Amino acid sequence: MELIYKASALALLSAVVSLLLKKQNPEAALLLSVLTAVGILIAAMGLLNGLQELREQIRKILGGSEVLIAPIMKCLAIAIVTRIASELCKDSAQNAAAAAVELAGTVCAVSTVMPLLMSVLKMIGGLV
Amino acid sequence: MRKLLFVLLLFPLFVGSCKAESIEEETARATDIYQVESGLDEEERSVSGELRIDGTYDARGALGRLLVRFWNKLREELRREMHFGVVLIAIALLGSLASSICPGNRIPEAMELISCCTAALLLAGSLGGVISQAADALTRLSDYSKAAVPAFFTTLAACGAAVSASVKYASVSFAMDVFMTVSQRFILPLIYAYLAVSISGSLFDSSMIQTASRVTKWCAVSSMTLITTAFCLFISLSGAISGSADAAAVKTAKTVISTALPVVGGILSDSAAAMLSAAGVIKNSAGIFGLIAVCTICAGPFAVLSVKMAVFKACSALSELSCGGKYAKLLGNVGTAFGMLLGLVGSYGMMLFLAFMSGIRMVAC
Numbered sequence: 001m002e003l004i005y006k007a008s009a010l011a012l013l014s015a016v017v018s019l020l021l022k023k024q025n026p027e028a029a030l031l032l033s034v035l036t037a038v039g040i041l042i043a044a045m046g047l048l049n050g051l052q053e054l055r056e057q058i059r060k061i062l063g064g065s066e067v068l069i070a071p072i073m074k075c076l077a078i079a080i081v082t083r084i085a086s087e088l089c090k091d092s093a094q095n096a097a098a099a100a101v102e103l104a105g106t107v108c109a110v111s112t113v114m115p116l117l118m119s120v121l122k123m124i125g126g127l128v
Numbered sequence: 129m130r131k132l133l134f135v136l137l138l139f140p141l142f143v144g145s146c147k148a149e150s151i152e153e154e155t156a157r158a159t160d161i162y163q164v165e166s167g168l169d170e171e172e173r174s175v176s177g178e179l180r181i182d183g184t185y186d187a188r189g190a191l192g193r194l195l196v197r198f199w200n201k202l203r204e205e206l207r208r209e210m211h212f213g214v215v216l217i218a219i220a221l222l223g224s225l226a227s228s229i230c231p232g233n234r235i236p237e238a239m240e241l242i243s244c245c246t247a248a249l250l251l252a253g254s255l256g257g258v259i260s261q262a263a264d265a266l267t268r269l270s271d272y273s274k275a276a277v278p279a280f281f282t283t284l285a286a287c288g289a290a291v292s293a294s295v296k297y298a299s300v301s302f303a304m305d306v307f308m309t310v311s312q313r314f315i316l317p318l319i320y321a322y323l324a325v326s327i328s329g330s331l332f333d334s335s336m337i338q339t340a341s342r343v344t345k346w347c348a349v350s351s352m353t354l355i356t357t358a359f360c361l362f363i364s365l366s367g368a369i370s371g372s373a374d375a376a377a378v379k380t381a382k383t384v385i386s387t388a389l390p391v392v393g394g395i396l397s398d399s400a401a402a403m404l405s406a407a408g409v410i411k412n413s414a415g416i417f418g419l420i421a422v423c424t425i426c427a428g429p430f431a432v433l434s435v436k437m438a439v440f441k442a443c444s445a446l447s448e449l450s451c452g453g454k455y456a457k458l459l460g461n462v463g464t465a466f467g468m469l470l471g472l473v474g475s476y477g478m479m480l481f482l483a484f485m486s487g488i489r490m491v492a493c
Contacts, residue, residue, distance in 0.1 A: 068246050072222050075242050079226040079235050104231070109238035116245035119419045120327065121424055123252045127324040 003047065007040045030092045037084055071112045078108045139194040145218065155407050159282040164414045167275030168421055179417045181410045187423050190420045194427060201431035202437035209439040215250065216440075219243050220447035220455055227451065243455045244330040251462060261398045262469040263316060265429035269476050270308050272425060276418055277301065277483060283414060284487045291382040292490055295366045302360040307476055310351060313391060318348040326461035330454045334373045341461065348468050354474045363486050415488035419481060426477040430470065 014036035021029040058069050082105025089098035156162065165179040175193045179184055223243040225237035277300055285293035322344040329337040440463030447456040 054218055058215050061215050062250070068249055070220060071223060072226075072239075072246060073243050075235070075239050076222060076226045077228075079229040079239070081237065083230050102230075106234040106238065109235045109242075113238055113241050113245065116249065117331065120245045120248045120331065123248065124324045124327055127255075127320050127327075 003043060007043060010040060011036060030088070033091055034088060037088065041080075041084070049124070068116075071116055074112050075109050078105050078112070081105070082108075133178055145322070152403050153181070153400045155283075155286060155403065156410055158160055159286050159407070159410070160279045161410055161414045164418050164421070166275040167272045168424070172421065172424045173430035174419060175427075176203060176420050179414065181461070183412050183413055185413045185417055187416050187420065194420060194423055198427040198431055199426070203436060205432050205435040206439075209435050210249070212254075213439045215441050216247060216443040216459060217446055217450075219246055220443075220451045223455065226452040240451065241331065243451065244327075244458050247455065247458060248327045248330070249359070258432070258466070259316065259469065262429060262473055263312070263475045264412055265426065266308065266311055266476055268373075268425050269418055269422070269473075269480060270304060272421065273300075273304050273480050276421070277480075280411070280414055280418060280484065280487055281409055283411045284490060286404075287411050287490070288404045288407075289385050293487075296363060296486060299359070299362050300363075300479075303355070303479060304360075304476075307355050307359075307479065311472060311476070315348050315351055315468075315472055318339075318344055318351075319472075322348065322468070323462065323465050326458060326465070330458035345464065345468070349471070352468075352471055354476045356479060360482060361480050363482060398400060411490075412474075413490055415484045418484040419488075421479045422477055422484065427471060429473050433466055433470040433473065437463050437470060439463075440466060 014032055018029040018032050021032065055069060055073065059066060062068060084100055084103075085101045086098045089095070090102060161181065162179065164455075175190065175197050177190045177193070179185060220243065224237045226239040230236060231450050247414060277297065281293045281297035281300075284296070322341060325337055325341040325344055328334075329341055444456045444459035444463060447459055447461065
């Protein structure tokens, strides 16, 4: 619970400082935004212990197999990275780069689905 | 005079014993009624108990053991399926998390696709086992009906309901064979097809696939409903028509015997009535044993299928709250497929149940 207060305070402070820096030094303002985002994410990683435990429990229930749960975790990581990168690009008025990042994220997510999709199509063939 | 006295003294040596209580045992042996018990395996017999033809069968004890067995099986299956349900909910939550992170682009759709594929592949491991378990239950019921039903209806005929017994036996055997053939060649393949179409429907947005899914489900459910309803109607109507014919025949026979033979006619008529009553006691005992035997055979598969159906439906409802859409629909459809399997086993069990019930209710003597 404390993390969200600290993260909000840091983000607001960074936003105010970025606004001040933007007029004189836009590159420094962007760097500050990137560092703030990375800092908050690293702090939030600590809360991901719960997610790690869930992953372990699911792995145990599925008999130690990572094959089925790995694509979900990959897609989750792709979603987080895509969102952060896209918003940072939009912050510095680089909409084309933001769109390219979103497209790349979609392609990566779809490529994660492909092996599962092939297995499911084989399974459907087996049922019919 | 001496010769007469000598014959009278030796006469008791030539008289055999005559016990009234051996009628039931002899009738049971003649009708081979113990097939109703020997058609069960060891485990099922431990629940149903021993068939007693003198009307002292412990039905209450058997029902108690049946309930305990069903409850234990239900708990065991629930414990196993809860872990599986937790995994399905976890997948739904992770999917909704990814969707909330990137709402604007195509990543949530990819995540939903991954969730559906993962659930389908998780299901693949257990699906074949569940369907073959249902098919085994049907085979088990069919084998039991082939052992028990002829013996039961032979006893029914021995009660004086010869016409009813033959009509009912013919209709029961025919219905069981038809149902078994239709189940194996039509309904089970339809359930497989429904599962395949449901999984495809969760991956690809197509109205044609949705329609195919609805049609497949309708065909499977309607077939089961049609056969079971036709069987119930026929067995009720045939019982009503032939029952009165049997009652008239028995009454006529008794009257003819008692009036045609001047002295012993009444004794013979009473003896025949005693034999019919003995057969009636055996029929009722065997009928109740048969009812409990059918429930015992169905208890295991019912517990497994009902738990699976409940867990999938619950997961579908919970997934609807978090991620909604295709994933929840897939889980719901899989729950429906398990429900259809439950209906299939239940229909066959119900038909056998009704066959025994109609025999027990028959009163001809």
